[in-house]
Every structure is written in structure tokens, then in C-alpha cells.
Amino acid sequence: MATVEEGPLPYNLWQGESSSSSSSSNPLDAVLFGGISMLIGVSCRTLLRHTTIPYTVVLLIIGIALGSLEFGSIYRLGKLGNGIRIWADVDADLLLAVFLPILIFEGAFSMEVHQIKVLFSLIFILYNLKALVAGCLTKCMAQMLLLAGPGVLISTVLIGAAVKLAFPFDWNWKTSLLLGAILSATDPVAVVALLKDLGASKKLSTIVEGESMMNDGAAIVVYQLFYRMVLGKSSGCSAVLEYLAEGSLGSVMIGLVFGMASLLWLRFIYNDTLTDFSLALTVSYIAYYTAHEEAEASGILTLVALGMVFAMSKDTHRAGGKQSMHEFWDMIAYIANTLIFILSGVIIAQSIFSIGYLDNNTGRSWGYVFLLYIILQVARTIVVFAFYPALCYFGYGLNWKEAIIIIWSGLRGAVGLALSLSIKDASGDPKYLSSETGAMFVFLTGGSVLLTLIINGSTTQLLLSLFGMDALSESEKITVNYAKHQLLRKAEEFSRICSGSNNPFDWITVGGYATCIKDVCEDTVWPPCTTNHGYLEINDMKTMRVCFLKATREAYWSTFNEGRITESSISVLMESIDEAIDLATQGFHDWNYISTRLKFPGYYKFFSTSVCPPRLTRWFVLKKLQDSCHICPAFIHAHRIARQLLLDYTGDNGNAAIVVAESEVEELEARKFLENVKNSMPEIIHQTESRQVTFSMLKCLDKCLSNMEKDGILTEKVVLHVHDLLQNDLEKLLRSPPSVRIPKPGDVLSIHPLLANLSPAIQSDLECSVNSILKTPGCTLYTKGSKLTSVWLIGNGSVRSRRSPFPIHCHVDSTYHRGSVLGLYEALVGKPYLSDMVTDSVALCVKIKLELIISVLARGNGVEELLWKECTIVVSKLLAPDIFKKFSMQEVRSIVDERSVMNTFSSQEVIETSHHSIKFLLSGCLRDQSTKQLIECPAVLPCSILSESIPYRSANGTAESSGSCSYSKYKVVKPARIVRIDISAVYELAMQNFRKKQKLVSQGDNTMSNIELRGLVGCSFFIFQECTCCRSMTSLFHHEKAVKLLGFIIFYAGAKIVCPFYF
Structure with a gap:
């Protein structure tokens, strides 16, 4: 029997150890600090949920308090204190390597790609080269680059010069500029966390977040440059420029390479979100390590580029995968933010209590910190307003209120602290960096972090409120009122239903909990009449178009999630919505963007040359046409849904009619475009329809299998096996769709x-x-x-x-x-x-x-x-285009075959034209007897009816009117071949075409049929999903073919399980 030895009870976590044990702490104590930090974070998040206090500021203060108790008082924190010391003594580079890949990648991945996508359109060069050349500095990217590029250099010089001239530290210019480089970095971790808490506008958030990330990456490059200079390495002009180019551009290229390789890898992963998450997380760490350690570049810029590459492809994730990806990164970013801000507070406290200089100069040292804080704000103000005209010019522009918010959001955080800790760890050589200098770097940086987070972070919400930037706009208020009105209608309907039941209830008590609809006017009628100017749909055309476009976006998502359009197609459609929203004041422009993307760029002509292999030509051309066959029907389908929703929500008023008319014009253009694709390559249409039929059938089988599982007919093992078979078929359809013949x-x-x-x-x-x-x-x-x-x-x-x-x-x-x-x-x-x-x-x-x-x-x-x-068919359209241009080749062929006569004439014969025919001189030479005009082949000899509209046309370039005579005589100069076409056949065919056109116009459909369009988008096969066989097993057996097909699959799967050796 086992015995238990007696020993001392575990002591309290907060008690100090004896002197014999305090010198060596257990490494597992670091886990305790991490757990306590997360517990503190959860508590703060719960308590601050309904307040305007920034979450990160509270964490920093708590971290400073914990550090002060451990490093600045006689009351130690026992095992928790040991964990604090372990974390505080972590190598600065390791600290950055652990947290930055998560936080920077998450921030870049969550940014609004439409506002920063142009710089990184290189990734999609195979899809559209024109997008790369269209412009590098558009949207918010130009503003971000201005502040993060030259802005960092100016800020570094301003801060370094102020430190050199105003502080009595006897530092040289290189050391002062080194501190300026550290403090010029607006920490992306702090900025992103703050803006998420405050809920700033998307445009402002994109500028500040993107600028802080690029700013930080550029500042690290400048920091490394001055650090090398402080250590006495080469500092010539050429060496500086070369290092800056390698450190910045090289970092971006590393991120792009890793990003493109990851996207290529993800194309081979189907319906496996766990693998997607793991790959993104792994690549972020490997890319950071490669840039920071191997290439000696900026790992932050690499992560920014990598995150933006992933962000540009997030529209290609299905609804569940995209949502799960965001939730995954939000979760790990929340954990990393909690740990790093508490740890930053601990490090700040440690830096304050570990500097011997403070023992005799405490007040003066803190005075330097406050002076440095003022210098930072002045330097950032100078940088922002120096570029203010350019910031207003590029992209979406910038007003003075937003400029002030950008100035005030220049927070410093964990990145600057880690850089100063690196200086402290590397100091000790009086020739370059003394220990006192390293300690002062940590103290000044920690003080700046503390003041910017507490002062700026806590008051940014007040500035937003003061400027009215956190309030709802008028159109948003009207939208809220409309939403409340709809909720009120639903509540009243619920009340009527419940009132008819036999169970009595107190409606006053029930309504007391529905405070969200108490302030809605019950007399308001919806949809509004045209005289009601209180609704956004009446006067705000831009808002109405934006609502329409957002409804269109949701229709796109629905079509994509059903698997009816490809990943490249949904990217184009989503980009078109973003572009159209930017130009909503000018009407709809989403089709203009789509048509530009679908047209063949000029460089595609290379694929038609003899240099390019025919297989490669076919692949590129067919890929472009296949995108058209997916995008155009999805565009038409989504616009029809959005039009119906708009009319349902707004009623029949003038502005709604305008928006609907604009949409119908765009739909007509899309139908014409698709008609051209059909005429040029009908095989593409057939291939797309085959894919849609196949997909609809497989989804129907999957849904039927799910219903059979719910009804308990199949065991879980059989269901899993058959489901795997269906998923394999779906993946096969995705990877190898039906080929175009x-x-x-x-x-x-x-x-x-x-x-x-x-x-x-x-x-x-x-x-x-x-x-x-x-x-x-x-x-x-x-x-x-x-x-x-x-x-x-x-x-x-x-x-x-x-x-x-x-x-x-x-x-x-x-x-x-x-x-x-x-x-x-x-x-x-x-x-x-x-x-x-x-x-x-x-x-x-x-x-x-x-x-x-x-x-x-x-x-x-x-x-x-x-x-x-045969050649008469081509010559007739060439010589008389204004007569035959509206006829198809088949129609011209029928006229030539059935209503034409060809004759040959010898020299000196005389030919006389008649009023009921048109003649073409195919060979030989004639002379007009009246004008003595020599007519060479090919030429048209018009009859009298056409004499005023058609002159003589011949290859020698001469052209004269035939006059108004009913008959013309020609003498054959050289043996001639003439074909005579009955003009009445031309008129008859023209009248037939006119009647057909009138009939199509009366039907409102003069391009592709609605059946064809539904087939391309899969709408004609929704019966597979809407049929009762997908709802219950009872009605499933009424669909004999579906039962037989699904039964065969189940039989095959079961047989394979029972007798695997036969298969």
C-alpha cells in the first residue's frame, strides 16, 4: 500500500519565501502570472462593458500597480512576484517575436481592404494587370504612406533634436536620434486596441491603424540604422540609402512572397477551417522570424504585408469560414493584448524603480518625462499639418477634425518599450552606450508610454464626442427609426397573436421589457408616402443607393455561400460594391467596374501570337470567359433581389423609382455583355450550366442525407461515410469543373x-x-x-x-x-x-x-x-454595309442562296441594271455608259431605288452618285462576273426582323432568355433545394429518382464498410 510522506503545506501565493529560496524561482511561476493576467483581463472586460473607459488603459494601470508592489515596496507577491520577474526579464526580441506576429497580423487582416488594396494588387496580377498600373496611391494608402514614410523621418529628427538641445544628458546626435527613432513609432498594438474600444469610423480607423503599423515598421528600420551608427558602423549616404531600401522594400517583399505562397497553398484546402487557421498562424511567425533574423529587415512591415495579402483573399472564404477566421484572430489577439498591456505596465514600473538616477533627482526626472511628452505631441502635430494638404487631396480626403484625432491617437506602447529594453540589454560599453544611458532610455520610453496611454487614450473618446464624430448621422438616425418601426410592427403582430390565445398575460409587463421601441411613433405609416420627408428614402439618394448596394452585397454572399460562383468571381463582385459605394452620389457604378475587369486587357493579345503555346492561350481566354459567365448572371440575380427589397421597404415613391431605373439600365448592360459572350463562345455557357446542375444535384443529395440522419433511418457511421463521399464529389467539382469543349x-x-x-x-x-x-x-x-x-x-x-x-x-x-x-x-x-x-x-x-x-x-x-x-456573302457586307449590317451571316447566306443569280459576261457586252435588284461586280471591269466612269471590281452597281443613298464603290477608291435614273447601262471592258440580288428579299427580311424586335420589346426581354440566366446562376435548379424531398422523409419517397440515386450511394457506402476487401 502506498504511503504519503508528510511535508509542509503549500504556502500562500502572496507570501514571500525565505531568503534561501527567493534567489531561485520556479519557471512554472510564469504560468501563474499569465493566468492571473487573463483573469484580470476578463474581470476588466466584464466591468467596463457599459463604460467609455478604454480597456487597455485600465490594464496598463493594473500592470503598473502589480510591478510597483513587486519592485517598489517591501511587500512582495510571492509566487506571483516570481512570475512577474520572469516575465519582466524576458529578452526584448523574444517578447516582440511572441506577441507581434499575432497582433500585427490580426490588425492588418481586419483592415478595410478596399481602402488600401491598390498597393498590394500585385498579388492578383494574373487576374487583372491593369489594376496594378491604375494607380499606387489611392484611397487611404496614400495617407498611410505619407505619415509612415517621410513622417517617421521628420518625427525622428524633430524628437532627436529636441532631446539633444533640451535635455542635459550630454548625448551625441546619433544617440539622441536613436531615442527619436524609438519614440517616433506610434505603437500599432495600442492604437488598434484603442480604436476598437472607441468604435471610430472605418475610414479614420483604417488610416490610423495602417499608419501605425507601417509607421512602426519604418521606425524600426530607422532605429536599426541609428543603432548601427551609434555602434560605429558605416554611416555614409549611400550606405544609409541602401539600408533603408533593403529594410523597407525587402520587408514588404518578404511578406508578399509568404502571402502569395500561403494563398496558393490554401487553394488546395477544401472545407477545412482548422487547417486554414493553423497555416495563417504558422506563416505569420515564420515570416516574422525570416524578416527579423535572417534578412535583418523589419518584421513588422513583413507582417503588415502578409496580413493585407490574407485580407485581400478573405472574401473568398465561405460565410462560416470567414466568420470563424475573424473569431479565431479576435480571440488570440484579445489574449495577446491582455498579456502585453499588463506586462508593459510591469516593465514601466520596473524601469522606474530600477534607475539609480531617480533616487536623488526624482522630480527632475519626471519633469523630463512630461517635457518629452509635450515634445512628442508637438512633433506629431508638425508632421500631420505639414502633410495636411496632401492628406486632404489623396483618397477619401481628411478634414481638420480627423487630423486632430490622428494627432491625438499617436500612442506609444509595447513596441517602443521592447526597443528601449534592447538598448538597455546592449548597453554597458562607455564608448558607445553606457548603462546609465540604457536605463534612461527605458525610463523615458516607459514614461512616454504611460502618459500617452493614460492622457491620450483616456481622452480620445471625449474628443470624438466633442467633434460629434461618434454620433449617428441624420441618415443613420432615420435608419434606426425605420428599424424600430419594423420592430414595433412585429411586436404588435405578436401581441395580436398572443391576445387570441386562452392564456392571459399582462401586456404592460411584457412591453415594459421592450424599451427599444418605446419612443417609436405608432401613427407612422410604412412604407412612407411621397410627401413624407422624414425618411431617408425620400430625400437622401446616396443613402438609398448605399442601402441598395448593401442588399446586393448580401445577395452576392448568398450566391457564393451556395457555391454557385467561384472565388475569383466573388472578389470582383465585392470590389464592385466597394467602388460603387464610394461613388454613390453619382449613381450606380458597380457595372462600370465589373465590365472593366471582365474586358480583355491589352496584354492578352500576346496570347494570340505564335510565341505563346496554344494550351496556355486557351487556359487564359477560357478563364476570362468563365468568370464572365459566373459574374454577369450573379450580378443580374442580385440586382433583381435588391430591387424587390427596395420596393418592399420604401414603397412606390419617386426616388425609389429612380434607383430601380438605374439598376435596370445596368442589368440591361450586363445582359448585353453576357449575350456577346454567348455569341463568341457558346460552349462556355453550356459548361457553366453543367457545373450548376452538378452542384445543385450534389447539394440536394447532401440535404437529403441530412434529413435521413435526423429521421433516424441511418446510423452515424453510414452518414459520415456517405457525407465524405459527397464532400469528395463537391471538392472534385471545385477542383476539376466540367471542361470546355x-x-x-x-x-x-x-x-x-x-x-x-x-x-x-x-x-x-x-x-x-x-x-x-x-x-x-x-x-x-x-x-x-x-x-x-x-x-x-x-x-x-x-x-x-x-x-x-x-x-x-x-x-x-x-x-x-x-x-x-x-x-x-x-x-x-x-x-x-x-x-x-x-x-x-x-x-x-x-x-x-x-x-x-x-x-x-x-x-x-x-x-x-x-x-x-460563298465570297459573295462577305463582299455584300463589305461593299454595302449600310444595307446588310443589320443582318446576320445566316440571313445574308439565305438571301444569296435563294434570291441571287450569278452571271459571267464577255468583253464588249452591255449590261443594264433593273430597279428590283442590286448587283455586285465580283471580277472584271465595267464602264458606265452615261458618265464614262470606269468601274473596277469589287464594286456595287446600285438600282434606282438605292441610287441616292449608295454611290458607285470600287476598289480604286472612286465614288460617284448614280443619279436618279431608273436604269443604268454598263459596257464590259474586261470579262466580268456579276451577282444579282433581289432587292425585295432584302426588304422582306428587314420587315421580319423588325416584327421580331417589336415582339421582344413588348415582352421586355431582347437579349438572353430568363431561363438561360437562371440556369447560369443556378436559379432554375432551386427546385432541388425547394422540393419536399429535402424537408421530410415522407415526401422523399414521392421522388422516385432522387430516392434511387441516394439509395445507390448509401448501398455503396454500406457495402464498402461491411466488405471493404471487395472494393
């Missing part, structure tokens, strides 16, 4: 009407000898006057002719769509290219070499006649 050259040739009439042998030769090329918008197929080398068959997309050979009508550009054969006419007549041909959209082109065309012509068998008829 681009037609092969043979497929394009086989469906072309011309080639269908050729012999199988000719078709086989063509299919084996041609290749397809995917061209981006703006690519030139050939130029006017260049040597004929190839004929181009348009498989998909559109091509526009430019620099027409007819100067008078050169402003009319003809557009050629799918099925057009360009360059064929020039090949038949042996001429150079007649005009420039430039792709108007993404175009799939089949390139046929001239030698192959010549070999096909040599085979005879009526091939030449077929080719002449």
Missing part, C-alpha cells in the same frame, strides 16, 4: 454549309491540313494591302472590318460572325487583302493556307462556283 477544326469545317456541298475527298483534305487559332479581342487577322497568304474561317465570335477600301463610307464597319470565310474573295481574284480584319470578340478561327485553296480550285467539279457564291 472547343470545337476542333474538323468540327468547324463539317458544319459549314459550303463544305457540306464539297466532295468527301476535298473535305478530308481540308480537315487534315488546317489548324484552329483562338484569338482575343483586338487581334488583327490581316491588314489592308498586305500579301494574301491565308483564308480565315470564323468558327465562333465576331470579326470587324476596318479601313474599308471605300473612303467616303469608311466610317461604316462591317461585322462578320460565325461561318464567315474571310480572304476567300481575294484568293479568287488574286488581289491583296481589301481591308483590315480585327477580332471584335473572342474568336475561334480556322486558318486555311492559300495553296490549299488553289489545289481545291484545280479539282473543278463546280467547286469554283460554290466558292464564288
Whole structure:
């Protein structure tokens, strides 16, 4: 049987130990200090919840009190005191390395990316290079850089000069500037914690937080520079500039590299938030260590860059993952803040009671601290107002009230303390830094931290209240009133329901607890009438647009969380909302931003060159088109939802109608854009619809499985296994969505009407000898006057002719769509290219070499006649664009095939035009008998009906009116080929198109059908989610196909569990 030895009882935590044991403390006592600190933090947070006292200021004061009891009194704190001493004696670099990665990364990750994103758009260079070049200094980034860059240098010089001239310490300029560098750093830890407590505006918080982080990182670089100079290292101008460049730019580049690598890693993680958190936390520490220790750069700037990279990608997290990420970082940041502020107070107390100089000069030393505090405020005031014009000019601007808040929020904190402790630890050599100098650095820095946190931190809320910056705006007050009105309506409805029950209750008692709606006027009617000017929806158009855009944002989030749009798509959509909110006073601008992002940038033309591999070209082009097929339907769907919500909330008033009309105009533009994508590459539409169907089916199965689990039909083991199978399928869909099947050259040739009439042998030769090329918008197929080398068959997309050979009508550009054969006419007549041909959209082109065309012509068998008829389609749109430009290629082909006649004429024959036809001279040369005008091919010979609108057009550039005669006679100079088109066919087709257009306009839908749009966004498949099979097992069995499919999956999973060796 075990025995227990007798021994002394554990002594009280607060009792001092004997002298024999006080010299050596237990390292585990440090855990006690951490636990007591967290307990103090929880208590303070609970007690200060409904007060305006900053949480961090109270923690600092408590830390000073604990340090004073341990270091400045005869009453020691026992084991707690041992823990305090262990923490206070921690190496300064280790202190920074433990806390800063958490606090700096969390602050940067929580910032408003839209206001600082442009500098870091390098990360998304593959998505949009234009965003990188558009401007580096926009939004709040310009203001942050001004204050953190040159502002730090000016502040360092001002503080250093004041210390050198006003303090009797006999320090040299290098030492004084070293202290100035330490004190010029506005501590981000203190600033971020303060602004969170005070609830400052997002713009002001972004500027102050971002400036404090960059300021601190830049100040550390300057601190390291002067520290090297104090130690006697090289201080030449070139060496200084080189060190500053390496320390600042190098730090940012390290953060960007780690950030991009982490984002790449995260792309391979699906639905695993725990791994996301672990990776972010791990990378923040490794990046800080790499920058601070290995590269000797600023670890803080590295963390700022890293945090902003992660912040730019946080929109790509699903709703649960994004919320969990913020909660995770908020939790660990709260723990780190609690510990570091209490520890800062302890270190300040230790510095006060450990300086021997204070024994005889206590009053004078504290006088120096107060003088230094005044110097800090004056220096920051000079810096802010020196850059005030620039701060007002860039980004969102700045008013004088915000400038004062920026001045007053220049707090000093744990970072400056740690730097001064580093000086103290490194001091001891009288030649460079004496021990007294190191101790005075700690004392002065600690005093500055104490005064800025207590004075500035405690009074910032008063300044905000004094300037009215913490009060609700008029529009916000009206919004609050509206919210209360809605709550009142809900409470009255609840009261009516409860009043009809048999259980009596005291409504006065119940209403006494609903104080939030007591001050609402019960006579107010909602929605408001147009004469009620008390509501923001009547007079404040900006607020109404902002509300509309926020509703649109929520619709985007809903679509993204359902998995119906990709991560890159949600990023563009969210950025468009941010941009539109900034310009809400000028109308809606979200589609302008989206269309800019969806258009092909100029550098995409490189992908259409022969240098770029075809596979790479396809990947980039298809990726851009796929984004369009996700973004445009999501945009239309979200705007429709927001319009309905706006009308439900505001009623039918003038301003609401204006906002709705603006939204409908943007929707029309989006539909036209999507229609162009459909025309240029219909395979993309089919691929997107297939993805949406697949996703909807898998989500339906997942929901059905969840309902079966709730009904108790399946065991937990089976459910987990089947759920894993479904998740694997969803991940597979995300990683490898249905591929886009681009037609092969043979497929394009086989469906072309011309080639269908050729012999199988000719078709086989063509299919084996041609290749397809995917061209981006703006690519030139050939130029006017260049040597004929190839004929181009348009498989998909559109091509526009430019620099027409007819100067008078050169402003009319003809557009050629799918099925057009360009360059064929020039090949038949042996001429150079007649005009420039430039792709108007993404175009799939089949390139046929001239030698192959010549070999096909040599085979005879009526091939030449077929080719002449085919080239008539292109020539008609080229020579008479104002007649045929509104007809599609299929319509022009039908006219040429059914209502045209082609004839050949010998020299000296006379040709007479008729009033009912239009003739094109395809080859040869004619002379007008009345004007003696020589007409060379190609040319149009207009009839009398068109004589006043169509002059003679020929390749020689001449153009004259045909007059008003009903008939014109031409004499054949060289053997000619003329095609005659019945003009009545043109009029008939034009009238048919007009009737169709009128019908579509009356239906309010002249672009893509609503069914197609719902298919792209997944709305047409909501029946899978809304069907009763997803609600209960009873109705599930009414859906036989769903049951069979899910039953097969469950059978497969169960069999795999029971008999794994068969699978």
C-alpha cells in the first residue's frame, strides 16, 4: 500500500519565501502570472462593458500597480512576484517575436481592404494587370504612406533634436536620434486596441491603424540604422540609402512572397477551417522570424504585408469560414493584448524603480518625462499639418477634425518599450552606450508610454464626442427609426397573436421589457408616402443607393455561400460594391467596374501570337470567359433581389423609382455583355450550366442525407461515410469543373454549309491540313494591302472590318460572325487583302493556307462556283454595309442562296441594271455608259431605288452618285462576273426582323432568355433545394429518382464498410 510522506503545506501565493529560496524561482511561476493576467483581463472586460473607459488603459494601470508592489515596496507577491520577474526579464526580441506576429497580423487582416488594396494588387496580377498600373496611391494608402514614410523621418529628427538641445544628458546626435527613432513609432498594438474600444469610423480607423503599423515598421528600420551608427558602423549616404531600401522594400517583399505562397497553398484546402487557421498562424511567425533574423529587415512591415495579402483573399472564404477566421484572430489577439498591456505596465514600473538616477533627482526626472511628452505631441502635430494638404487631396480626403484625432491617437506602447529594453540589454560599453544611458532610455520610453496611454487614450473618446464624430448621422438616425418601426410592427403582430390565445398575460409587463421601441411613433405609416420627408428614402439618394448596394452585397454572399460562383468571381463582385459605394452620389457604378475587369486587357493579345503555346492561350481566354459567365448572371440575380427589397421597404415613391431605373439600365448592360459572350463562345455557357446542375444535384443529395440522419433511418457511421463521399464529389467539382469543349477544326469545317456541298475527298483534305487559332479581342487577322497568304474561317465570335477600301463610307464597319470565310474573295481574284480584319470578340478561327485553296480550285467539279457564291456573302457586307449590317451571316447566306443569280459576261457586252435588284461586280471591269466612269471590281452597281443613298464603290477608291435614273447601262471592258440580288428579299427580311424586335420589346426581354440566366446562376435548379424531398422523409419517397440515386450511394457506402476487401 502506498504511503504519503508528510511535508509542509503549500504556502500562500502572496507570501514571500525565505531568503534561501527567493534567489531561485520556479519557471512554472510564469504560468501563474499569465493566468492571473487573463483573469484580470476578463474581470476588466466584464466591468467596463457599459463604460467609455478604454480597456487597455485600465490594464496598463493594473500592470503598473502589480510591478510597483513587486519592485517598489517591501511587500512582495510571492509566487506571483516570481512570475512577474520572469516575465519582466524576458529578452526584448523574444517578447516582440511572441506577441507581434499575432497582433500585427490580426490588425492588418481586419483592415478595410478596399481602402488600401491598390498597393498590394500585385498579388492578383494574373487576374487583372491593369489594376496594378491604375494607380499606387489611392484611397487611404496614400495617407498611410505619407505619415509612415517621410513622417517617421521628420518625427525622428524633430524628437532627436529636441532631446539633444533640451535635455542635459550630454548625448551625441546619433544617440539622441536613436531615442527619436524609438519614440517616433506610434505603437500599432495600442492604437488598434484603442480604436476598437472607441468604435471610430472605418475610414479614420483604417488610416490610423495602417499608419501605425507601417509607421512602426519604418521606425524600426530607422532605429536599426541609428543603432548601427551609434555602434560605429558605416554611416555614409549611400550606405544609409541602401539600408533603408533593403529594410523597407525587402520587408514588404518578404511578406508578399509568404502571402502569395500561403494563398496558393490554401487553394488546395477544401472545407477545412482548422487547417486554414493553423497555416495563417504558422506563416505569420515564420515570416516574422525570416524578416527579423535572417534578412535583418523589419518584421513588422513583413507582417503588415502578409496580413493585407490574407485580407485581400478573405472574401473568398465561405460565410462560416470567414466568420470563424475573424473569431479565431479576435480571440488570440484579445489574449495577446491582455498579456502585453499588463506586462508593459510591469516593465514601466520596473524601469522606474530600477534607475539609480531617480533616487536623488526624482522630480527632475519626471519633469523630463512630461517635457518629452509635450515634445512628442508637438512633433506629431508638425508632421500631420505639414502633410495636411496632401492628406486632404489623396483618397477619401481628411478634414481638420480627423487630423486632430490622428494627432491625438499617436500612442506609444509595447513596441517602443521592447526597443528601449534592447538598448538597455546592449548597453554597458562607455564608448558607445553606457548603462546609465540604457536605463534612461527605458525610463523615458516607459514614461512616454504611460502618459500617452493614460492622457491620450483616456481622452480620445471625449474628443470624438466633442467633434460629434461618434454620433449617428441624420441618415443613420432615420435608419434606426425605420428599424424600430419594423420592430414595433412585429411586436404588435405578436401581441395580436398572443391576445387570441386562452392564456392571459399582462401586456404592460411584457412591453415594459421592450424599451427599444418605446419612443417609436405608432401613427407612422410604412412604407412612407411621397410627401413624407422624414425618411431617408425620400430625400437622401446616396443613402438609398448605399442601402441598395448593401442588399446586393448580401445577395452576392448568398450566391457564393451556395457555391454557385467561384472565388475569383466573388472578389470582383465585392470590389464592385466597394467602388460603387464610394461613388454613390453619382449613381450606380458597380457595372462600370465589373465590365472593366471582365474586358480583355491589352496584354492578352500576346496570347494570340505564335510565341505563346496554344494550351496556355486557351487556359487564359477560357478563364476570362468563365468568370464572365459566373459574374454577369450573379450580378443580374442580385440586382433583381435588391430591387424587390427596395420596393418592399420604401414603397412606390419617386426616388425609389429612380434607383430601380438605374439598376435596370445596368442589368440591361450586363445582359448585353453576357449575350456577346454567348455569341463568341457558346460552349462556355453550356459548361457553366453543367457545373450548376452538378452542384445543385450534389447539394440536394447532401440535404437529403441530412434529413435521413435526423429521421433516424441511418446510423452515424453510414452518414459520415456517405457525407465524405459527397464532400469528395463537391471538392472534385471545385477542383476539376466540367471542361470546355472547343470545337476542333474538323468540327468547324463539317458544319459549314459550303463544305457540306464539297466532295468527301476535298473535305478530308481540308480537315487534315488546317489548324484552329483562338484569338482575343483586338487581334488583327490581316491588314489592308498586305500579301494574301491565308483564308480565315470564323468558327465562333465576331470579326470587324476596318479601313474599308471605300473612303467616303469608311466610317461604316462591317461585322462578320460565325461561318464567315474571310480572304476567300481575294484568293479568287488574286488581289491583296481589301481591308483590315480585327477580332471584335473572342474568336475561334480556322486558318486555311492559300495553296490549299488553289489545289481545291484545280479539282473543278463546280467547286469554283460554290466558292464564288460563298465570297459573295462577305463582299455584300463589305461593299454595302449600310444595307446588310443589320443582318446576320445566316440571313445574308439565305438571301444569296435563294434570291441571287450569278452571271459571267464577255468583253464588249452591255449590261443594264433593273430597279428590283442590286448587283455586285465580283471580277472584271465595267464602264458606265452615261458618265464614262470606269468601274473596277469589287464594286456595287446600285438600282434606282438605292441610287441616292449608295454611290458607285470600287476598289480604286472612286465614288460617284448614280443619279436618279431608273436604269443604268454598263459596257464590259474586261470579262466580268456579276451577282444579282433581289432587292425585295432584302426588304422582306428587314420587315421580319423588325416584327421580331417589336415582339421582344413588348415582352421586355431582347437579349438572353430568363431561363438561360437562371440556369447560369443556378436559379432554375432551386427546385432541388425547394422540393419536399429535402424537408421530410415522407415526401422523399414521392421522388422516385432522387430516392434511387441516394439509395445507390448509401448501398455503396454500406457495402464498402461491411466488405471493404471487395472494393
